[in-house]
Amino acid sequence: MVRDPMLLRSLLFVPAANGRALEKSEALAADGLIYDLEDSAAPQAKDEARERLREHLGKTRHPGPKIVRINPLDSREGTEDLLMARGAGVDAVLLTKVEDSDVLKDASRALDEMDAPARLRLWAMVETPRGIVRAEKIARKGVRGRLSGFVVGPNDIQLATNVLPDAERTELLPWLMQIVLAAKANGLHVLDGVYRDFRDHEGYARECAAGRRMGFDGKTLIHPAQIEPANAAFGPSDAAIAEAEAIVAAFRRPENAQKGVIQIDGRMVERLHLTDARRILAMRDAIAARNAASANTDSR
Numbered sequence: 001m002v003r004d005p006m007l008l009r010s011l012l013f014v015p016a017a018n019g020r021a022l023e024k025s026e027a028l029a030a031d032g033l034i035y036d037l038e039d040s041a042a043p044q045a046k047d048e049a050r051e052r053l054r055e056h057l058g059k060t061r062h063p064g065p066k067i068v069r070i071n072p073l074d075s076r077e078g079t080e081d082l083l084m085a086r087g088a089g090v091d092a093v094l095l096t097k098v099e100d101s102d103v104l105k106d107a108s109r110a111l112d113e114m115d116a117p118a119r120l121r122l123w124a125m126v127e128t129p130r131g132i133v134r135a136e137k138i139a140r141k142g143v144r145g146r147l148s149g150f151v152v153g154p155n156d157i158q159l160a161t162n163v164l165p166d167a168e169r170t171e172l173l174p175w176l177m178q179i180v181l182a183a184k185a186n187g188l189h190v191l192d193g194v195y196r197d198f199r200d201h202e203g204y205a206r207e208c209a210a211g212r213r214m215g216f217d218g219k220t221l222i223h224p225a226q227i228e229p230a231n232a233a234f235g236p237s238d239a240a241i242a243e244a245e246a247i248v249a250a251f252r253r254p255e256n257a258q259k260g261v262i263q264i265d266g267r268m269v270e271r272l273h274l275t276d277a278r279r280i281l282a283m284r285d286a287i288a289a290r291n292a293a294s295a296n297t298d299s300r
Ligand SMILES: CC(C)(COP(=O)(O)OP(=O)(O)OC[C@H]1O[C@@H](n2cnc3c(N)ncnc32)[C@H](O)[C@@H]1OP(=O)(O)O)[C@@H](O)C(=O)NCCC(=O)NCCSC(=O)C[C@H](O)C(=O)O
Pocket: 012, 013, 014, 015, 020, 021, 022, 024, 025, 036, 039, 040, 127, 152, 153, 154, 155, 156, 157, 193, 194, 221, 222, 223, 224
């Protein structure tokens, strides 16, 4: 069971080097934003991107979780990024190419030394062969500190392994499922990687649906057009909500109060399904609250 439930259907990467994208991100319906200071900022643009992001974070009204992806911690840029993120009061810092738990320990220690509140969490990108092989150990040790979730990085995985996945990602499936399992075994969130062809709406919808079936909590995105399909794929369907309501109502009936198992329309339903039904209804309510918060931001 995840330690800190959160709505994470769609997390949009926003390149901090791009002022227009930062401005645009304010009104987007992504559940959360990942401001990127790493790959999308050219080496000579990194300092300027950090300063632009610092200013933006001082005035943002986006209602979702705000995460900053920083440069490697052993670089000057990485250290300055971490200081900026701590000062800007974001929800989490995303570390790239995490290959062992030491880097998480170092980042946690650095945040402690900056008196960062415990609510400032760490997320880790799993995007190298070593990171995948060690995912369970990284997760197990990381949760003792500030680690809250994993993000898959398919582009770096491809670069490092020379794998050429087909449209269904067949060749990547064992690695992706290993990452999902490592996260779930340790109560971490886990987000699927980005889909680069942002004009290929059909292929993207198929990948979202597959990610949902694989147990990812949501998807990381690169373009605003990818938000709604991710929200649809990773949110509960109308049929799932109706079924959840029927299960909750059935177990509320006096004749079922003491029962561990009942049947609804020819289907076995146990109390573990009641737990899942309550989770689905909580997610429905969180989505409604998120939509209301977006509407308030728009009307200000
Ligand atoms: C890919 C892009 C460079 C395309 O941008 P653009 O050419 O501007 O596309 P559009 O003209 O279709 O954009 C339409 C409007 O939307 C705004 N926009 C586009 N992308 C974003 C965004 N990500 N956030 C906010 N707003 C965005 C444009 O400004 C247009 O606005 P308007 O002028 O009002 O019409 C671009 O989408 C982009 O840069 N995407 C993000 C790139 C990024 O952050 N990359 C790093 C993350 S990917 C990753 O992590 C890989 C991982 O590490 C791995 O290994 O797999």
